[in-house]
Amino acid sequence: xxxxxxxxxxxxxxxxxxxxxxxxxxxxxxxxxxxxxxxxxxxxxxxxxxxxxxxxxxxxxxxxxxxxxxxxxxxxxxxxxxxxxxxxxxxxxxxxxxxxxxxxxxxxxxxxxxxxxxxxxxxxxxxxxxxxxxxxxxxxxxxxxxxxxxxxxxxxxxxxxxxxxxxxxxxxxxxxxxxxxxxxxxxxxxxxxxxxxxxxxxxxxxxxxxxxxxxxxxxxxxxxxxxxxxxxxxxxxxxxxxxxxxxxxxxxxxxxxxxxxxxxxxxxxxxxxxxxx
Numbered sequence: 001x002x003x004x005x006x007x008x009x010x011x012x013x014x015x016x017x018x019x020x021x022x023x024x025x026x027x028x029x030x031x032x033x034x035x036x037x038x039x040x041x042x043x044x045x046x047x048x049x050x051x052x053x054x055x056x057x058x059x060x061x062x063x064x065x066x067x068x069x070x071x072x073x074x075x076x077x078x079x080x081x082x083x084x085x086x087x088x089x090x091x092x093x094x095x096x097x098x099x100x101x102x103x104x105x106x107x108x109x110x111x112x113x114x115x116x117x118x119x120x121x122x123x124x125x126x127x128x129x130x131x132x133x134x135x136x137x138x139x140x141x142x143x144x145x146x147x148x149x150x151x152x153x154x155x156x157x158x159x160x161x162x163x164x165x166x167x168x169x170x171x172x173x174x175x176x177x178x179x180x181x182x183x184x185x186x187x188x189x190x191x192x193x194x195x196x197x198x199x200x201x202x203x204x205x206x207x208x209x210x211x212x213x214x215x216x217x218x219x220x221x222x223x224x225x226x227x228x229x230x231x232x233x234x235x236x237x238x239x240x241x242x243x244x245x246x247x248x249x250x251x252x253x254x255x256x257x258x259x260x261x262x263x264x265x266x267x268x269x270x271x272x273x274x275x276x277x
């Protein structure tokens with residue numbers, strides 16, 4: 001059943017990836033994500049349903065519009081594939097807990113947690129690409145994430161009767177929001193309010209994953225961004241005053257924390273003969 005869940009999640013990711021392409025293109029320019037229907041940006045011809053099958057249509061059309069033969073960016077199928085793979089990996093990580101639950105309430109709680117992390121995977125792709133494109137983290141995506149993640153985690157806590165992760169989420173959310181806000185106030189040119197709002201969202205997920213995840217995920221953002229900046233400077237693709245979007249590295253660092261944060265932090269503490277109480 002776990003394998004079936006992973007496959008279903010991968011298929012859902014493909015379909016949602018197609019929608020994320022619309023989100024990434026339209027949200028920054030203030031256009032509706034539901035209407036009008038998707039169309040070729042070159043000839044404005046509406047894309048037919050059979051030409052909008054994730055990945056497959058792009059391959060069959062050889063990366064060109066059926067009507068005007070204008071090239072279609074390879075980013076479209078890559079986003080669809082990335083969403084599919086990320087959904088499959090999230091399902092692989094969280095589905096075992098769903099099937100291992102000994103009560104119906106526990107199983108539903110585990111499913112809600114998995115859905116919440118699938119949601120994070122989806123907005124991760126959208127926010128990372130938008131920030132890379134226009135150096136913005138839109139409120140329309142970031143702000144609702146507080147409500148969605150909060151509602152799903154609260155429901156999971158009530159069903160499971162375990163409120164520890166929820167409390168940790170609240171503390172990590174407030175802590176990371178406050179830290180990033182302080183950095184934005186001290187150095188407004190290096191940290192935007194979009195980063196501050198995103199920090200709170202990521203704090204919710206990192207706190208739920210554990211304190212090791214919070215530590216590694218928070219530090220990982222700065223480490224990854226620093227390495228990337230050094231590479232850009234070394235290759236002369238950026239100067240000391242070049243603006244580099246920080247959102248993608250916050251998101252990447254958070255996922256590192258979620259996946260391996262607790263294990264890495266435990267190894268770090270054991271090196272000094274310390275343990276987490």
